[in-house]
Amino acid sequence: MEIIVLSDPAAVGRHAARLIADVLGRRPDPVLGVATGSSPQATYSELAALVREGLDLSRATAFALDEYVGLDPAHPEAYRSVIHRDVTVPLRMDPARVHVPDGAAVDLRAACMQYEEAIEAAGGIDVQLLGIGANGHIGFNEPGSSLGSRTRVKTLAPRTRRDNARFFGGDAGAVPVHCLTQGIGTILRARSVLLVATGESKAAAVAAMAEGPLGAFCPASALQLHERATVVVDEAAASLLGDREYYDFARDNAPGGALDFD
Numbered sequence: 001m002e003i004i005v006l007s008d009p010a011a012v013g014r015h016a017a018r019l020i021a022d023v024l025g026r027r028p029d030p031v032l033g034v035a036t037g038s039s040p041q042a043t044y045s046e047l048a049a050l051v052r053e054g055l056d057l058s059r060a061t062a063f064a065l066d067e068y069v070g071l072d073p074a075h076p077e078a079y080r081s082v083i084h085r086d087v088t089v090p091l092r093m094d095p096a097r098v099h100v101p102d103g104a105a106v107d108l109r110a111a112c113m114q115y116e117e118a119i120e121a122a123g124g125i126d127v128q129l130l131g132i133g134a135n136g137h138i139g140f141n142e143p144g145s146s147l148g149s150r151t152r153v154k155t156l157a158p159r160t161r162r163d164n165a166r167f168f169g170g171d172a173g174a175v176p177v178h179c180l181t182q183g184i185g186t187i188l189r190a191r192s193v194l195l196v197a198t199g200e201s202k203a204a205a206v207a208a209m210a211e212g213p214l215g216a217f218c219p220a221s222a223l224q225l226h227e228r229a230t231v232v233v234d235e236a237a238a239s240l241l242g243d244r245e246y247y248d249f250a251r252d253n254a255p256g257g258a259l260d261f262d
């Protein structure tokens, strides 16, 4: 795991966008895994700036990590809507190539299997962008999720519903109870993963992910198993990391980033 600590959220967004653009720019039909939440917003803004400067993502395919179950897909906080607003439009992607799990499907299990098949059919994900929940979740894989899990229905943790209440008028009761999420096993199949985290509220989760034991109670710790995992964090999110000396030394003496896989 490569850990890059930068000064502030804007620097995190700039660096993450450049890493993603490097990977996508080298592939004729790149496949990007996209995340929702506040963490990747700066990355999307910076990627949008690169698109305005000439980065062409019109042939790129995207797969979202997760979706709420039972929300009208047109609801502004349904991840289908969020991804359209934050990713498809600003990155000038072809909407037909942007996929979100179908949380409104009658047969949710079948929808999950089809989602896994669609990722496979696209050739797998080149770079998976991730945020991290304050409880260490990635996607909506809550603590206790199988480290080998694939796309499936999950029940959200009460803490996650409280954390996401801000998107639902401050009412945790309005946050759906269930979701579809790529599994941890699905995420680990991406050719590279890039996790971004900013702010003090993520510091404990970041430290547990990077320096704690590998285990299902910190789902993000599964990234310790990934051969090309990059973590870009700001000072606040890095504040509980123990081995800053090494991370900064390695950042300043990098032989080539973990996303550099061609």
Ligand code: GLP
Pocket (backbone or CB within 6 Å): 035, 036, 037, 038, 039, 040, 065, 066, 130, 131, 132, 133, 134, 138, 139, 140, 160, 164
């Ligand atoms: C959300 C999403 C995750 C996201 C995480 C953190 O509920 N399902 O993909 O990474 O929780 O969100 P935020 O970046 O807003 O703190």
